Amino acid sequence: MISFSFGIYQNYANERLASNNLLTNLVIGFQDDKENNRYVTKEMLDRCIDQFSDNIKSKVDCFLVIPEIENELYTECRFSVKDGVFASGEKIKENFLRADWVDTYFSEEQEAKGEPVVLIFDKGGSQNKTPVTDRLLKEGGNGFIWLQGKKYHIIGTQTILTDSVLVPYASLDKKTILGKEGVTIMFRTMFTGEQYKEITGIMEKELGELAVIPPMESVDDIQLKIAVTMTAIAVLITLVISLNFTILYLYILDKRKRQMGIFLVCGLNRGRA
Template sequence: MLQQIKLNLKRLIKGERAIALLFLLVQLMSVITIFFSYGIINHFNTKVNEVEGISLKYHLGRNIDKHMKKEEIERFYEEIIPVIKNKIDYISIIGYTDERVGMQVSFGYENNEFVASSYLNSIAGNMVEGRMFSDEELNSEEKLAVVGTDILVENNMVRIGEEEYKVVGVTGVGPCSDVIFVPFNAMPDNYNRIVNIGIYLEKPLLESEYNAMSKAAIRNMGDKVNVPEFDGIKNTSFIRVYNDLILVTVILIVVCALNYCIIYRYILEKRRRSFAISRICGCTRIKAIIIYMVELFLISLFTLLAGVIIYLKFLLPIAAEYFEYIEYYHNASNNMQIIIIYLISLLVVYMGVVIRFVFVEPANLIRGCKG
């Protein structure tokens, strides 16, 4: 039996190289499509079941006569960043100095580190003198500042509370002309004159994400903070769109399954004569089913492994940029479940094709071969 399997594989690879290649390509594409579809279905399902906000900015202002402290904000962002990391553009913190001069901190967040926000980058393009903070400086506690043109600088230093900051750059005129920018860690530890936290997003928040943000703000800053209301609307229009996309991905899986059947049916058609001869020579139906199923599963396991590696290592990180919830659903246990379901589906599809072929009488197989 093992020899027959070997022979079949050899014939497929050497004798029908183009078809074998097509079969492998289609299988590989199908594995990737099935994994991708699983992520997409769950991504849009999350959106169907939740309400999505409209705003891309949330300004958490202070309540009258109250100020927020640096340590409170530190706890707040540490709590919310894991929840909204795929959606956050940057966080901007606005406060003022003892002399009532505006002070601002702005940072993006990647791989547990502060990075220059798109806002700081836009300011960097408008520098009159010096430079903007480097990513290293944004993460250090070094007392550095970038100031607006209207800020009084003495000996290349500015003062915030008790501390002196070295000025590394002067930014141009405009809304930033009377603001001092500092890195978050460089803010004085006891700094408590924060009036606004701006959360700028690349994608709108879901209601559950907004609730997590709102609870974190209240837990850490209590009645000092004023959280704006959630502005999402549960509506049937978005649900219809997401349902369509879910349905489309399901049909796509069907298309992939049909590809398998179309190609393998052709391969079996080509083997009609040789199969008829082996049947006449004593090969039982059960034996034939086992031979074909083992052959198919050997090919499928190879393409499954290759497809999973390609998808998880290379394609999933790209897909996650566009579908923010897709990664969440591709954990080890879910991936294992997809593999098991995939193999069971293959078993059913292959059985259907093989049994139909195996149960044809040898004489009819040969007749069919002659057309």
């Protein structure tokens, strides 16, 4: 019964380490250290992602970051990693196209090479372009806009984010500062405790206090209740068994008192009797 109880606890410990999380998205925020002029940059995030195991990279559908671009233009980058190079998030790309939120999307080659291409906001045609969109088009012209001193070719439009643009992550300068929204890691399924520990460990090592690590929200409470209940039942059974053996022994001993006396009278020692 002691072995059984230990087995229950050991099983709970293993389940807790690899238990599924209720969420499929892990959001790690970034914070600035303006006094020391320290910020989280694309180069720093690249180092973190490069250290992620293949187990994590293969199960992440999309990384989402919001770089801080000049003119306070809201910019989004959604990407994945395949065979060591940046690629489009397949599920994100599929969902965007199915919902008609974009009329086209970045190709795997454009993501991998970091080509300066952009999806610009346009809801309902040129007559409905916003002032920000008009300004970008006027500054660029002929199908281009300017970002980080580079010409970004407009390959399509998006209706997801007003006055915003989508660009390939690899097209950004490595010194680009990433916004305080941090990086959102979107898993295809619920991420595990082991994956959480690996990712947060790497982030803490590379970014230090600039990384804002969220607590792990798990479903361990149910497993803990089951483990505690089963252990309590095991202890109760052990006590009942012990009491039963004690009562049985005393009953047998009481019944054999007369026989024991006869054996002792006949010359047997107590051990033999």
